Amino acid sequence: MRFATRVVLLQTATAVAVVAVCAAVFLLLGVQQLRTEAENSALNIARTVAVDPQVRADVAEASADPGTPQAAELRDGELQRLAGAVTERTGTLFVVITDDHGIRLAHPDTDALGQPVSTDFREVLAGKEVVTWQQGTLGVSARAKVPVLPPDGEGTAPVGEVSVGFEPSSVFNDLPTLIGGIAAAAAVALLLAALSAMLLRRRWERLTLGLQPEELVALVQNQAAVLDGVGDGVVALDADGMVRLCNETARDLLGLADPEGKSLAALGVAPSILVAVREGTAGDGIVSGDRVLYVDAQAVRRDGRDLGTVLIVRDRTDLVALSERLETVRAMTSALRVQRHEFANRLHVAAGLLDAGRGHEAREFLGEQLQRGPVDYPVENIDLIGDALLHALIGAHALEAGERGVRVSVAADSLLLSPLRDVEDVAAVLGNLVDNAVRAAVAGHEPRSVSIGCYGDGADLVLTVSDSGPGVVDDVDLFSRRDSSRGDTDRVHGLGVGLPLSRELARRRGGDVWLIESGRPDAVGADSNAAPSGSGAVFGARLCDVLETTPTQTTALGTPTPAKDDAP
Template identity: 55%
Template sequence: MRSPRFITRVLLLQLLVVAVVTAVFTGILSWVTVQHLRGEAEASALAIARAVATDPEVRRAVAGASDGAAPEVAEEVLRGRAGDVAESTGALFIVITDAEGLRLAHPDPERLREQVSTEFRPVLEGREVVAWETGTLGESARAKVPVRDPEGGEPVGMVSVGFARSGVYASLRGQLAWTAGAATLALLIGALAALVFRGRWERSTLGLQPEELVALVQNQEAVLNGVAEGVVAVDEAGTIRLANDVAVELLGVGELQGRAVTDPALPQPVARLLRSGGQQGRRDHVVVGDRVLYLDCRPVQRDGRVLGSVVVLRDRTDILELTERLDSVRTMTSALRVQRHEFANRIHVAAGLLDAGQVEEAREFLRTLERRGAVDYPLVDADLIDDPFLRSFLGLKSLEAAERGVRMQVGGDTLLLDELRDPEDAATVLGNLLDNAVRAAAPGSGWVEVTLLQSGGDLVLTVTDSGPGIGEGVDVFARRPQEGRAVHGHGIGLPLVRELTRRRGGDVWVIDRGGSPGQGAVVGARIPGVLGEGGRVGGESVPGGGGVR
């Protein structure tokens, strides 16, 4: 049999607690009421007994009866006096006795001159007694007071005044009815409060039971701290309610939990996505500091109710850097393949000339091969570059540019005295800048010029194109939204290479936005520590190197 839901058990427990508390307080109130009524009856009986016992006429009559003088006269006086007081006070009885406990006044004449049925000796010793006792007239609250001799003050009798139990508790039924009504009202209020609490609980916990909430928290902690991605949860009001350590590290703005998505400290591209509320599962990529982040934002719903959104952040910086470097490696691989194929063809030509006995022609062919290289790239002024890696890399880029109808040339100011010792970063930055310049140059008649200079061990380069230039207010280093595209593509390369060079201590910047006829943008870059420390001139080393200072 399925056990009741937790909230149902809580409701029943609340009702039980309310019922128990109400019953306890009702019992206490009833007990206090009974004690109050008993106390009032005892106090009234004692006051009446004292009044009768101190009456001079009663004292003389009792003293005379105790001395044996005319008991009939004393009985007549005392019975009349007791009857009048009982009638005026509503007492059940007023009994007066002599020093032997014999009745001198009693509501039943047949009981006269009989000894009282309850204890009377302590009273004749001079003490007042108040108690609930059962006598010949039934149970009653009674007070017994000694009657003292008018002359000597010694007890010579007693007065006993009693109120019937039924009379004492006559008003108790009405008071208990009011108490029961109040208790019932308290139970109804408690039940209503419990129902309201149940509804509020169900809405606040989305109907989840405590054991489900515990499992949810455990799973949440395991998932959030067990994944390499950053996770940020935003509620309906636009407040970040949850963020794991990875998200805090990726965004780099300190504690995220409790921040509003409008907080200016948040990176604006991330804030815009968070404010979107995960509509239709938005995905985007942003550059935050020196990181390229892929963001996947999705709404969170339960039972048709939108609870907020969850954003997953993935750091794609290393992947993109590796992609850029693989592109440069792929470029160099293609260049080497072309060179090998072309060199094999030319060696075959030289061998053919020798086999044909045309030694002078073969010698001239080899001199040309030595001077111009193994491959004739469409790179203008390629002779200005002695570094084999850069020459091959730029040569292949010039082939790609030629396929687009763009001419690539080396600037006349190019001067490098050392060879590359870290070609990967140099190829990544240079390749990206050249690709952007080729895309910007006008096909058919466009051109791209690259100038390479050396400053110590730093490579300083400029890339100029014949495109329309960069418009005012356009930040080419800011990611440009490309809806529906993958992470790798337009809008990411420039921010990435700038961060790459900045991490090495260099930079990439726009020298001239261009826009004049025949002159496009000019972009510069400084890549520290990618050139060898020793210079060379004409193939000989120059201590300390040389270069543009």
């Protein structure tokens, strides 16, 4: 049996039990009320008869007679006629009048006149009124006994009694009507209980999508296991776009605090995420805070009903950073390939001279190559950079840029004496800046060039990268992820991922990446065919604590830098 059905049956059984108890209580109260009304009516009639002057006088006269009155005399007496008239008017079972010895002076059964009553009368003759249910010669009845006092001025001791009774059938004449009313009310109550139980069942199944409690328990267990056991962030939105569930991973990735019951727009998430949720699509390379995210929004439906959206969030920061570093390795590998090719050409020259028997010229050629050392990179002023890895990195990018017609050089005022002790982040940031600069230079006009400035400031590395490209539009924020679906991607300066990632990598170390100069294109002459010339954009970067320092090293920026152990 389904749980909802059990709930309905239990609620109905409870309502039936409550209604039955209430009906029984109301019935008992009604019966008690009818009994009380009958007793009060008997008492009031008995009091009325007992205070009648004629009754008082005749009863006092009969009590004063030492003999026993005869039934024949009493049958036609005034008390018998009065008692009969009262019985006929009020519908009582009997009206009995006795003297002080309990002798019946008036009775519905004329054969009982002159005989003592069958019930105790001593308490009444003591001056008390008695109301009770008793068994008499006429059967069980609700009866009231009232003392009859002598006429005025003749004493206070009772001289007899008046007894009035109602038979049970007359007392409970209204009982069927009372029972019918209680039964009708009980039926209405049970009907309302059944209707409310059915409505509650329908509401229950609609809210739980027809799932039973044991299924809900299993669902919660599975949900907890899935949400806590996966590395992805999961955000569940209802049909109104309100957050109903958010696991810890999603809170960390999106920087959310207490998101339940709020919309994503109110929580301040990236606009690209809102677009993905609204359109039910996926988005990659979305920058949110200091992270690069992949998001995937999927609509959830059950039985044709829209239940909301589930948003999956994955952290791609480390993956994108690794991709940038691998791109740098690829560039260096390409540069080594070029060097290997050039070195092979030199060996072919030496081998050719030896094969021709020109040993003296071959020795001179090899000696010249020994003095020149390895194949030089085509980078002007590269000797100003003392770190071999940075030297190779710039050379590798220069070789690739040369294939695209861009000349890469090191700024003449550059000076870097300290070696790098953390290559990965430097390679990623510098590689991104140089790649963007080369791309901008290719989009510009001749001569196409990129200039790199490297400076040591204690343990910090300061970089500048300038290009000869067309510059940067002032209203474009290069450090924020742009929506390519709206056509606002700057194809010259990248897809909006590399620069935000470079800034994030630098800021992780306490540094930064910024735009120094946007570059202003100038018109040359009035000739429309003349090529415009511009200074291009200039980017700057500071990476903290990436250089090895000596105790008394002087930085390229002209500031003596104490060793770390001597720093305050």
